[in-house]
Amino acid sequence: MKYRFLEIQQNLKFRVFLTLGLVLFFFKLFASGTASALMTGFNELLVILTATVFIFYLKDFVHNRQINPLTLVMSIGILNALIFFLLEFSDLILGSFFGNIEQQIAHPGLIFNLVYTFYVFIILSSIAYVFLSLREFYFYREKRNKTTYFNTMIIFFILASLAALLKGMPEFAYIWNTFLIISIILIIINSIKISWIAFIVKKDKVTLLILSTVITVLFIVNLVNYTEDNINRKLLTSFSPSIAQFTAIIMIYGVIYFSILFFTTLFHLPTAEAFDRKAQEVSSLQYFSKLITEVLDFKELTETITDLAVKICGADASWIVWKSDNEYKILANNNIGYVDANAVTELVIGKSRKGIIDSTTILDLKKIKTANLLSVNYNAALFSSLRTHNDIKGYLCVARKGDISFDEEDISAINTFSDYASVAIENARLVEESIEKERLEKELDVAREVQRKILPAKNPEFENLDISSVFIPAFEVGGDYYDFFEISQDKLGFVIADVAGKGISAAFIMAEVKGIFESLSKFSSSPKELLVRANQILQRTLERKSFVSAAYGVIDIQKEVLSIARAGHCPVLCIRGNEVQNLTPSGMGLGLDFSEYFENTLEEKVIKLKTDDVIVLYTDGITEAKNSKLEDFGTKHFEQILLENRKLNADEISNKVIQAVTLFSQSNSQHDDITLVILKWKQKVKINGEEEWQNLAPQLKNMTM
Amino acid sequence: MAEFSTTIKEHDDVSIIYLKGYLDAHTTPVLENTFANLIEKEKYKIAVNFKDLAYISSAGLGVFMAFIEKIRDNKGDIKFTSMSDKVYNIFDLLGFPLLYEIFKSEEEAVNKFKENKKVED
Incomplete structure (x- = not known):
């Protein structure tokens, strides 16, 4: 229902935009060339109204797509490239096609008007999309409500855009200057804290770093191209001076936002890995606690545990050792052969007194000679106990191949995880037992029935x-x-x-x-x-x-x-x-x-x-x-x-x-x-x-x- | 509930199994494992000491039947020692004394194994 309502709203906005667009088109076709203040004012009103409706229409569209930041950045980049080409070739193509542009603007023919409107529409809708994307970035992953800050900024954007109408009068130039400077200051303030960077994985951060460089450069080039006195400028200014100004401001916003984004990403890079691991840990644990209630199949559960253990502490292999009848058995092995897992287990447990490891232990396999017998050269192994009611029931083990051994952080991560794992394994075991018990009871029912029928x-x-x-x-x-x-x-x-x-x-x-x-x-x-x-x-x-x-x-x-x-x-x-x-x-x-x-x-x-x-x-x-x-x-x-x-x-x-x-x-x-x-x-x-x-x-x- | 356990002591080439607790349908797997392990190690001369056995059910007796054939085929034997009257009575009713040698003391059982060996030599 809500969705349908939204759809109708969208349709309505789109229809209003189309109507306004058509009115604007015919207005441009028939009423251009007159330079009266009234006509200019009416032109501005119509353009701003159309632009506003379009932005509102587009806003819902952008917002409802639930885009991830990287694709959003990509789309800004593509739109910027489009603008770049339009700005770069407008002189060449439009100039050669229509000759004197100023004359054409003063007395537009139908074909020129069509091309003109289409061109402006492309530029403006690209800018509108960029603007809305920047707005999405502003609110993305934001915990506090900062709408007021953003709206204040937008108000100053509009004021600066409207003040552009007064550019013709040098005595009022300071008004435009003031609004523009305030807008820029507000842009800087609003762009400084980009919090969503933290939630991006390291690989994406690197991509983001490259993309933000490219996009910043594109924004600067476009801005320079845009402010130059060329056909594009003539077209847009004649279309509406305030909208032309707004477009420039959005480009400034883009330059500032993306250069800040570049530096933020750069500073985030060194900690990215640690952050990634923490995030991985948290999501693994979340996933796992969900799994505990869902997976009752013992084999599937142990396989998942080893799988997650590898991810949690960045290990190469993982396995579960379970104690039954005073013997250790491998329940599940991931990325390591059964024989190797058994050999490492025997090494570790054999080295300890009483055959029990109480605390989580890191074992340096390089120092042990017999470790050479393993088919794969593991460098270090980490054993964490699986306990139920304080009894050690088994161990969750991980091993690494490279030169880097495990550290304190790995220990705390694997310990947390093995606490969860113990509960899950115990649960699965109890369920299996009760199923077995039920089966035996059914069997006994049959046996009693047989006996009853046999006796006289x-x-x-x-x-x-x-x-x-x-x-x-x-x-x-x-x-x-x-x-x-x-x-x-x-x-x-x-x-x-x-x-x-x-x-x-x-x-x-x-x-x-x-x-x-x-x-x-x-x-x-x-x-x-x-x-x-x-x-x-x-x-x-x-x-x-x-x-x-x-x-x-x-x-x-x-x-x-x-x-x-x-x-x-x-x-x-x-x-x-x-x-x-x-x-x-x-x-x-x-x-x-x-x-x-x-x-x-x-x-x-x-x-x-x-x-x-x-x-x-x-x-x-x-x-x-x-x-x-x-x-x-x-x-x-x-x-x-x-x-x-x-x-x-x-x-x-x-x-x-x-x-x-x-x-x-x-x-x-x-x-x-x-x-x-x-x-x-x-x-x-x-x-x-x-x-x-x-x-x-x-x-x-x-x-x- | 009731617990059952076995311990093994080697006396020359005779393995002596000490039974402790309640040997019933639920605890027979313990004794079965003990026998299977001995046979795996090719130890066929086995004496079973019943001194600390509180109870034996028919399923418990079945364990000896399960292994005796294999053991005798390998020139070994199972001999029983140190039974309480109560346990002996159960064995007696079933006719086990007709099939197995039962001795008062562990020593006698071990000596019997030795004698048999001399005869063979």
């Missing part, structure tokens, strides 16, 4: 077996597995297993183990045979470092017999009467050995079941549950609870155990899966030739409740 949804129902099972998963999937297999009407197979390791890999092995047991249970009649076969199958897929502990048993309900084999698993407990029997037939874990040795060391135990026998299968999640003092729940504690509650039914017993474990480990998190399977044998007895259940009564009681 409900316990099988046998008339003389009371079965209970509890599974409490740990946050990180522990790899526990239990299952029941109804082999036939009077045979129940059951397994409990624990996969070594945690998480998704444990969950996958678990799934495999389930498949193996599920299919083998249908064909293998003895637990030993089944485990031997399972071990053989696992050989094909199991990694060397992983193994599975398992216990597999079969209860023959008809024969009232339990046969059990154990492959490295916790003992199977049998609570009979007042004692706990540990059923620990020998046998090593599945996946530990694949030779015949496995089979040879595997035992199978068979026991005759007695009424109220409680068979307990568990994983080490129970016995190794820990309290706040990191003490184990322990086997004794576990057995004691089982004994105390042996008369309860399977569900109740397992509730008691879980309660005790939970209470014991309440102040510590659960590290491993907890699995508890309880089978209580209820013998059948025969009454009146019919089969009856010995402990039928309590069951009935339960049913009526």
Whole structure:
């Protein structure tokens, strides 16, 4: 909206200028030659009005372009060259073409008037552009409001220009002189402080020095040409004496401004380099602090850091050393080979005591003999520590090739920068860690889901077996597995297993183990045979470092017999009467050995079941549950609870155990899966030739409740 | 939480690894690195001292399984010494005593290595 408004304004100014220009053109065509004061006055009024509108039109144009000072200087130079040619050749071309100029001015023909107006327009618009450019320079990078100074100067320019009208009367010449001298004094005062020079880089300063010399000379030549009595002067003075004068003043302004600019630039040159470096430092830090919030990719970040480090202290190469597991690693290297960076790092860190550099260190590589082994001859290296929470995490290093070593200023620059860099690196690392953590959590979700689906949804129902099972998963999937297999009407197979390791890999092995047991249970009649076969199958897929502990048993309900084999698993407990029997037939874990040795060391135990026998299968999640003092729940504690509650039914017993474990480990998190399977044998007895259940009564009681 | 660390002491040509702290699924990489480094240096006669080990999980046991084959192929061995009853119980349940030699003291383990060497000679 604002822009559109500006556009309309611009258009309006341009239209007014065009109208005034046309009026002026016809006025010149028809009313020239009359020398009355009224006509002269009207002519001046019209010219000044047109010029003012044009300047205002051009002002916005110049101002809106946001030009940098060097291009502005260049355009002034080009316009000056144009004026130079016009002034130089106006005599030659216009003179030969139109003959006597004075006559032509007095009685202008249409063609002469066209050329005349066009010529004046070119000169004046060039001067107007130069004037506006000088005005831009005046306000460029200016912190204080100096409009009043500038406007005062302009007022005196106008007064001096108008006073030129009085030149014909020598008694008033002092007025013109006075205004001109005041104008010049104001120009000098206003031009003396050229502050924007400081912000230009050294290379541009050199260019500026040359340009300002050329332009000053051009301005002087033009000014001299302009004030000479030639065709140009005749044309412009006849056009408007005041505008002719204004043009001269602007040229004076140009001469003064550019000669002052020349000297200012000259005096700024020696400090240019230092200033450049400071400016570079500041802009690098600005850029970098912006980057910290944007770049989270670790590699990109470290590359940027080395890149900026080189710029900040004018080094040839830069690299980042990072400490991990007491070893230094190169994270990023810029302009230096990995081998060289490593060699210099080792030199520097090797030279220091304890292998740590506390303060920023400059190393003179020339004095070290082994430095000759580097593929590039570095002269000096500078190491600045990267710290987080006062711990040295690594170093930001820079190196130089030439004869110049690093100085105090480089140290302070690199230190400031490495403070920023440490924060950025730490940030990026934390982000990377949290992404990794999120990924692991997702993985664990999958693992838990797999485990949940693998475990039996409900316990099988046998008339003389009371079965209970509890599974409490740990946050990180522990790899526990239990299952029941109804082999036939009077045979129940059951397994409990624990996969070594945690998480998704444990969950996958678990799934495999389930498949193996599920299919083998249908064909293998003895637990030993089944485990031997399972071990053989696992050989094909199991990694060397992983193994599975398992216990597999079969209860023959008809024969009232339990046969059990154990492959490295916790003992199977049998609570009979007042004692706990540990059923620990020998046998090593599945996946530990694949030779015949496995089979040879595997035992199978068979026991005759007695009424109220409680068979307990568990994983080490129970016995190794820990309290706040990191003490184990322990086997004794576990057995004691089982004994105390042996008369309860399977569900109740397992509730008691879980309660005790939970209470014991309440102040510590659960590290491993907890699995508890309880089978209580209820013998059948025969009454009146019919089969009856010995402990039928309590069951009935339960049913009526 | 719980920390785990290893230190190595050389006794003639036998490397003794001292385990300290809690060896579980999270800390196994430390022990794995220790073994990998020894194997890289072609040190295949290794005794592991469990004196200061507070806890070992099944994943911790897996580390020994991961390296034993390579070590035995190179005429070396891993022998265990100075286990607490609790740690021994875990090894025993899994059947590790069937696969590894377990000694009461470090000295016995080192002597066993020496004896084997004499037999070879």
